[in-house]
Amino acid sequence: MDYTEFKKIYGISNQNLSREVFRNNKNLMRIKKEKTAVNNLEKIFKAVFRIAYKKGFQAMTMRDLSKKTGISLGALYAYFPGKEKLLGIIHTQGWIIIRKDLEQISGLHEDPREKLRAVIKAHIFLSELFRPWFYFTFMEARNIKPLEFEEVKSMEEYTQKILADILTKGEKQGAFKPGDHELTASMIKAMQQEWYLKRWKYRKLKVSVDEFADHLIGIVEAFCLFE
Amino acid sequence: MDYTEFKKIYGISNQNLSREVFRNNKNLMRIKKEKTAVNNLEKIFKAVFRIAYKKGFQAMTMRDLSKKTGISLGALYAYFPGKEKLLGIIHTQGWIIIRKDLEQISGLHEDPREKLRAVIKAHIFLSELFRPWFYFTFMEARNIKPLEFEEVKSMEEYTQKILADILTKGEKQGAFKPGDHELTASMIKAMQQEWYLKRWKYRKLKVSVDEFADHLIGIVEAFCLFE
């Protein structure tokens, strides 16, 4: 499966994404009309990602956000109770995005080699689809409260475990070489993250997401498969 | 070479490092006595790294820094002209650290395979020696001024180029398989960064820096070397 295909299946408009956020956080918002809320939430998230990408969430002021969205300072507070809670909302939603699809895809294949390929690709494609969410979640993890921070660490461990399990089971079935699978999984994760953390580099090198994913899989298979 | 050996050769005390910073930035400081300056700069950097690790440089207040170092708010400003300049000083010094040793090590070996191994290891070992500097430079890159930000990007490209060149030359000499060496170099960088960005993970997994480096080299060689 290439990225175009993946996008057709798992793609979701920003509007639908904002709708989901709205429904998950209705209780925190003073806005009642879904249509208005979804519309403005879309603007808000977009602006947060743009500003935070440049200078970080902490350095972003509510006035910056107001200017970028065109929504007045006062009105912004009808959409979330405060800056800190806004951060929490974005993180939680990011977590939901990753979890939902990855679990499903992992169940799709039987052959360990196929499964490994599929899961590696899916994660990269997901991070491409929701790049701002992935980038933000990674870079701003330190700014959230301890309780939520544990969530982030467990997210790291969760996705790593999926990979490590595939390798371990696959080894038993004779598909992969023996080795320290936990460590290998960790390295795979690092390379996956590279895609959304350094997007500017790959734009410059004119490397597409498909090329990147294939290259990564090439490396992993050279290391894990028998000749 | 393992980490213990590396440390003996390239290790430098925090005091000597602070001395270097002092000498490079004398003009910005109101302190004249080197001994006092070096002593307090050491405290300052240590505190900055600790606080920024937890909540980021932007979120760190000068009052936080004062409390952690035991140096009063007013006195701090004798060591640097302002918070922003402090950020710049740390970044510039980080850049100096990386550049100096890496260049030298790259010249030590002739055989491409040896050279690749040496450079990969050296970068990881360096990042272990100066972990706070590496972590800080990566995470706070967005907060520096555009001019200095170009410096960071070029640092990324610089270290990547060292790797890519080794691979390209090595291919011509028949040591490595052909391939997209720029992309491979990029992946190697991603895995190297993993070591200092997610230190908590490897502490938990009880993976030593030597084990990590060897595993990484194993992956790279499986992909680049002929059987």
Add this chain to the structure above:
DNA sequence: GTCTATACACAGATAGAC
């Protein structure tokens, strides 16, 4: 629901005694 005006807290930075 959205706006403008404003309260209030706290940040970075400086003054000036010691």
Add this chain to the structure above:
DNA sequence: GTCTATCTGTGTATAGAC
């Protein structure tokens, strides 16, 4: 060289008219 006290700007958040 270091301290405490203080200035001044700017940030988050709210009040209350429309």
